[in-house]
Amino acid sequence: MITGIGVSPGISIGKAYLLHKQQATLTGILLLNDRDVAIETEKFNNAAALSISEVETIIAGYDTTTNSTEGLDILEAHIELLSDPQIKDDVIEKISKERKNVNDAVIEVIRDAVQLFKNMDDEYLSARAADVQDIGDRLLKNLSITAKTPTQQYEPDTIIIAEDLTPSDTISMDIIHVIGFATLVGSRTSHAAIIAKSRCIPAVVGCGEQLNSIKNNDMLILDGQTGQIIITPDQNTIEQYQIKRETWLAQTAQLRSLKDTPALTTDGTIINLLANIGDAGDMEQAIDLGAEGSGLLRTELLFMGRDALPTEQEQFEFYKAVAQKAKGKPVIVRTLDIGGDKQLPYFNIPAEQNPFLGYRAIRICLDRKDIFITQLKAILRASAFGKLKIMFPMISNIQEIRAAKAILEEAKEELIKVNLPFDKTLLVGIMIEIPSAAITADLLAKEVDFFSIGTNDLCQYTLAVDRMNEKIKDLYDPYNPGVLRLIAYVIEQGHKHHIEVGMCGELASDPKATLLLLGMGLTEFSMSAIAIPQIKNIIINNGLSAAKQVHQRVMKMDSSTAITAYLQEINT
Ligand code: PEP
Ligand code: MG
Numbered sequence: 001m002i003t004g005i006g007v008s009p010g011i012s013i014g015k016a017y018l019l020h021k022q023q024a025t026l027t028g029i030l031l032l033n034d035r036d037v038a039i040e041t042e043k044f045n046n047a048a049a050l051s052i053s054e055v056e057t058i059i060a061g062y063d064t065t066t067n068s069t070e071g072l073d074i075l076e077a078h079i080e081l082l083s084d085p086q087i088k089d090d091v092i093e094k095i096s097k098e099r100k101n102v103n104d105a106v107i108e109v110i111r112d113a114v115q116l117f118k119n120m121d122d123e124y125l126s127a128r129a130a131d132v133q134d135i136g137d138r139l140l141k142n143l144s145i146t147a148k149t150p151t152q153q154y155e156p157d158t159i160i161i162a163e164d165l166t167p168s169d170t171i172s173m174d175i176i177h178v179i180g181f182a183t184l185v186g187s188r189t190s191h192a193a194i195i196a197k198s199r200c201i202p203a204v205v206g207c208g209e210q211l212n213s214i215k216n217n218d219m220l221i222l223d224g225q226t227g228q229i230i231i232t233p234d235q236n237t238i239e240q241y242q243i244k245r246e247t248w249l250a251q252t253a254q255l256r257s258l259k260d261t262p263a264l265t266t267d268g269t270i271i272n273l274l275a276n277i278g279d280a281g282d283m284e285q286a287i288d289l290g291a292e293g294s295g296l297l298r299t300e301l302l303f304m305g306r307d308a309l310p311t312e313q314e315q316f317e318f319y320k321a322v323a324q325k326a327k328g329k330p331v332i333v334r335t336l337d338i339g340g341d342k343q344l345p346y347f348n349i350p351a352e353q354n355p356f357l358g359y360r361a362i363r364i365c366l367d368r369k370d371i372f373i374t375q376l377k378a379i380l381r382a383s384a385f386g387k388l389k390i391m392f393p394m395i396s397n398i399q400e401i402r403a404a405k406a407i408l409e410e411a412k413e414e415l416i417k418v419n420l421p422f423d424k425t426l427l428v429g430i431m432i433e434i435p436s437a438a439i440t441a442d443l444l445a446k447e448v449d450f451f452s453i454g455t456n457d458l459c460q461y462t463l464a465v466d467r468m469n470e471k472i473k474d475l476y477d478p479y480n481p482g483v484l485r486l487i488a489y490v491i492e493q494g495h496k497h498h499i500e501v502g503m504c505g506e507l508a509s510d511p512k513a514t515l516l517l518l519g520m521g522l523t524e525f526s527m528s529a530i531a532i533p534q535i536k537n538i539i540i541n542n543g544l545s546a547a548k549q550v551h552q553r554v555m556k557m558d559s560s561t562a563i564t565a566y567l568q569e570i571n572t
Contacts, residue, residue: 002210004182005473006227007193009530010202011245012180013238014157016218019165026107031099039307040095040102044088046345047102047142051135052082053351054142061353074131081135087113103143110136142345154178159220161211170195180204180222182229184211187476189456189467189506191341195301197509197528198282204229206470255533259290263536265518267543273536274332274526276504280321283331286529290536293329293387295452295526296504297322299375300338307346309371315378323386330387332452332504332526333379334431335404336371337361337393341468356457356466361394366403376411383423391452395430395437401447433457433505438486445497452526453490455505459483478507479560479567488520488555495521502526512567514538519551538571 031037055078081087087109094105110132117129154174160181170192173181178201186193186205196203202224214220214231221230221241225248230237263271274295275286279302283294302310302318310318322331338344339360352358365372379390392404405428415422432438433454441451455478460467462483465475477483487503494501502524507513509527514535517525525535550570557563 002182002207002213002229002231004204004207004211004227004229005186005188005193005470006203006223006225007186007188007205008197008201008203009225009248010180010200011224011241011248012157012159012202012220012222013241013245014159014179014220014222015155016161016214016216016220017154017158018214018216019160019162026104027101028104029101031095031101037096037099040105041092042307043102043143043345044091044095044106044139046348047106047139048082048088049348050142050345050351051138052079054138055079055082057351057353077128077131078135078138081132082139103140106136106139106143110139159222161214165192170199170201173199173201175199175201180224182207182211182214182222184208185468185470187467187470187473189459189476194276194456194506194528195278197530198276198278200530206473208470252533255537256289258533258536258540259288261290261536261540263292263539265539265542265544265547267545269523269544271518271539272502272524273532273539274330274502274504274524275529275532276526277322277331277529279318280325282529283322283325286532287325287327287329289529289532291329291529291532293326294322294331295502295524296391297331297333298337299334300336300342303336303338303344304342309344309346309374312374312378312381315375316381319379319382319388320385323382323388326386328387330389332389332391332429332450332502333382334391334393335362335375335379336365339364356460356468362392362400362404363394365392366400366407369407372404372407373411373414376408377415380408380411380415380422380426381420383426384421388423389427389429389450391429391431391450393431393454394434394457395432395444396434397436398440398443398447401430401444405447429500431457431504432490433461435462435486438462438490441490441493442497445493445499448499450500450502451490451494453487453501453503453505455483455487455503455507458486458505459507462486477560478505478510478513479563481555481558481560481563484516484554484563487517488551491520491522500524509535511535511538512564512571515542515547515550515570516554516567518542518544519547519549519554 055075059075090109091105094100094108095102113132114129117132118126120126154177156177158178160178163184165183180202182204184207193203193205202222204222204224204227219232221233263273272292274293275291276296277283277286277294278298319333340356349359382388395401427449429448429450429452431454432451437444456467459476459478463475463480465472467476491501503522504526508525509531511534554563
């Protein structure tokens with residue numbers, strides 16, 4: 001048995017498919033026209049540029065006082081190989097003359113080059129075959145960022161096993177045949193995990209090296225709640241888990257019957273339960289599960305899994321479809337939040353030492369006004385078809401809010417000039433997910449109509465713990481008193497300044513946290529739709545005065561160990 005972090009509940013019983021290891025197989029798909037040739041060539045150039053900058057980043061951080069210079073030589077050799085005109089020419093020739101797709105072209109060119117090196121008599125040169133294979137693997141990895149995993153690739157009841165999955169891998173996953181996935185890296189709040197949850201795919205992440213013991217076609221049981229994966233279980237265990245699966249499905253069905261019950265505490269406070277969504281389909285599913293709208297539309301998902309930026313018209317149609325599916329209920333549209341673990345291959349953000357501290361979200365939008373204003377105009381136009389609100393992510397200071405709002409005003413003026421309608425009363429808010437924003441919530445509240453607390457990033461930035469790094473996953477702890485104090489302060493200041501405060505980070509969907517957050521005064525919770533019934537069940541069975549006591553007690557505790565033990569106890 002392997003234990004990782006259960007991030008998306010449900011039990012899957014199926015066969016393992018080792019994604020990245022098998023991805024290096026030829027697909028045999030030939031290109032039909034010159035446009036395909038141009039697209040595949042562009043993909044190769046992008047993957048090569050990305051690979052070079054990745055290796056350059058490793059070199060920049062390479063410490064020769066503690067590491068051998070041999071390692072540095074190897075990395076430099078990789079840059080040379082990645083820039084080798086021969087490899088490039090061979091790949092492009094296979095694409096343009098033989099009409100092979102870029103994946104197959106790279107596999108074949110690398111395979112031939114590896115063979116060539118292996119056959120060399122010189123021992124040193126012969127050993128370079130491993131380096132060629134290495135850069136080939138890197139190229140294929142970087143190509144797969146945009147590669148859609150085709151339906152026919154998977155047999156029914158497949159459990160994907162991968163080192164990592166990008167958010168776009170998870171988005172394009174064929175959910176008819178793929179019934180679960182497990183990854184070596186990742187944490188509860190890595191974006192692939194969040195998307196798995198919103199798509200209701202049971203998933204376990206951060207399994208570490210032990211995941212490598214799984215072989216293709218191994219029979220697996222994956223429990224997305226406990227994080228356990230059982231490899232080649234016996235018939236008895238399979239039957240036990242089949243029963244567990246049915247019980248889980250029955251409980252879920254029972255909770256779902258709360259769909260039309262209002263989320264009212266026993267002392268009559270109405271709580272707004274909203275869904276975090278990626279598109280109109282998610283909105284529809286969320287309404288079905290009892291969501292009162294969406295507290296977070298992650299618009300970057302529209303920008304992923306494609307080859308170029310979506311146009312204003314494409315974006316308008318997309319946001320309009322979401323607004324219409326919301327049937328008059330509010331939707332908070334978050335402007336583009338790329339960077340960090342959400343990369344757009346066609347956007348070519350140079351590799352950074354610390355992507356989560358780098359060129360990300362509002363920082364990109366304020367720098368690339370062309371992209372930002374296009375998105376704002378599209379959202380504004382869609383606001384004529386529903387109740388949309390706009391939210392800026394990754395705000396760290398007041399200037400960013402003012403700059404973003406000024407561009408929003410320009411977008412409005414452009415629409416007024418051409419007589420395009422939009423909602424003139426549309427509310428504007430920000431995510432509070434950077435400690436400086438939380439600490440200055442009193443100042444920022446004067447600039448906006450609402451706050452939404454993004455605990456996923458707030459936790460990583462407050463505790464200096466990378467949300468993707470499974471080695472330090474135990475340190476990633478939203479129950480740290482420091483994080484909880486920030487959250488309580490933001491809610492308090494929001495209310496003091498009479499603006500709405502919601503939470504759209506994963507903490508909003510953790511049943512252990514519900515009473516505590518209610519006690520802090522939070523009245524708007526946004527989460528993966530699948531979690532709504534369970535949270536509603538807690539709300540309708542508890543009163544605000546009891547929740548306030550929970551809050552007061554927790555605030556007197558000095559460690560997350562004590563806090564989580566107490567919250568666990570009152571939750572059972
Ligand atoms: C957050 O940081 O809590 C959040 C909701 O945004 P994301 O997970 O998309 O970074
Ligand atoms: Mg965030």
